[in-house]
Amino acid sequence: MALQPFLALGAILFGIGLYGALTKRNLIIVLISVEMMLNAANINLVAFSHFAVTPNVDGQVYALFNIAIAAAEVAVGLAILLSFFRIRNSSDVRDVNLMKW
Amino acid sequence: MLFGFPITGETVAYFVLALIIITSGVFLMTLRNVMHMALALGGVFLGVAGIFIILGADFVGIVQVMIYAGAITILMVFSLMLTHSRRKTDEEPEAGGLRGTVTFIGVAVVVGAILLVVRKTSWPVSPTALQPFHQSTVLLIADALFHTYTIQFELVSALLTTALVGAVIIARKEEQ
Structure with a gap:
């Protein structure tokens, strides 16, 4: 295998996630799309660490950090979502206008 | 092939x-x-x-x-x-019509550009691409995490703790 197929897969997964994050109306689906984009970035990191001229493990460590940050982001995002749902009884992106001026 | x-x-x-x-x-x-x-x-x-x-x-x-x-x-x-949600008034789960189409075209252009760049660039070829690591990656990752990236590792654990406490406080039901 070569590097290019993995980069192409990452690009396609990123595109799917980007489309979802831009068009979906459900807040949870938007969060899921963001997770898919982070996963595409992780594929690229691990692929570059595998196919580097001097292969090293740094890319995998970055991917692990990335996964930890993504887990924190999901936790805080879902907490905000639950709190918002309690106030507005909705999980629609268009209803999130409490801090809009 | x-x-x-x-x-x-x-x-x-x-x-x-x-x-x-x-x-x-x-x-x-x-x-x-x-x-x-x-x-x-x-x-x-x-x-x-x-x-x-x-x-x-x-x-x-x-x-x-x-x-x-x-x-x-x-x-x-x-x-x-x-x-x-129990109310079924808005059955439209995503931005439809013109906005959806424009977004799709924009995303397709971005992905196409990335794919073109990936194809045109001559990436350096590793001579040991089949088996780059000659020992378990767990040992290598542990070595990197606890020797090279110690500060970052500690920062990530601090961030996880902060996010956990913050999530609990945000999602907690406020008592009046």
């Missing part, structure tokens, strides 16, 4: 996993039932874990299965159940 690559177990596994990932992703964007979308999300995450294992990153693959396919998918399913 399969798309210019010799047919080996690795190539076949790559194409099967890529098919699973892209199919699950497209299902995720087209299905109407949010619960089915969460299941497709699990398919995407498991496929990405398989890609990591093909790339020789077995530890990252296992972490991906545990955190993404296990924890995050279940968390998403839970929050989908908790926030399941």
Whole structure:
């Protein structure tokens, strides 16, 4: 295998996630799309660490950090979502206008 | 030959996993039932874990299965159940019509540009690409985490603790 197929897969997964994050109306689906984009970035990191001229493990460590940050982001995002749902009884992106001026 | 690559177990596994990932992703964007979308999300995450294992990153693959396919998918399913809206007034789950089409075209242009760049660039070829690591990656990752990236590792643990406490405080029901 070569590097290019993995980069192409990452690009396609990123595109799917980007489309979802831009068009979906459900807040949870938007969060899921963001997770898919982070996963595409992780594929690229691990692929570059595998196919580097001097292969090293740094890319995998970055991917692990990335996964930890993504887990924190999901936790805080879902907490905000639950709190918002309690106030507005909705999980629609268009209803999130409490801090809009 | 399969798309210019010799047919080996690795190539076949790559194409099967890529098919699973892209199919699950497209299902995720087209299905109407949010619960089915969460299941497709699990398919995407498991496929990405398989890609990591093909790339020789077995530890990252296992972490991906545990955190993404296990924890995050279940968390998403839970929050989908908790926030399941009963009012069915807006049946339109995504931006439709002109905006959806324009977004699709824009995203397609971006992805096409990235694919073109990936194809045109001559990437450096590693002579040891088949088996780059001559020992277990767990040892290498532990060495990197606790010797080279110690400060970053501690910062990530501080961030996780902060996020946990913050999530609990934000989601807590406020008593008047």
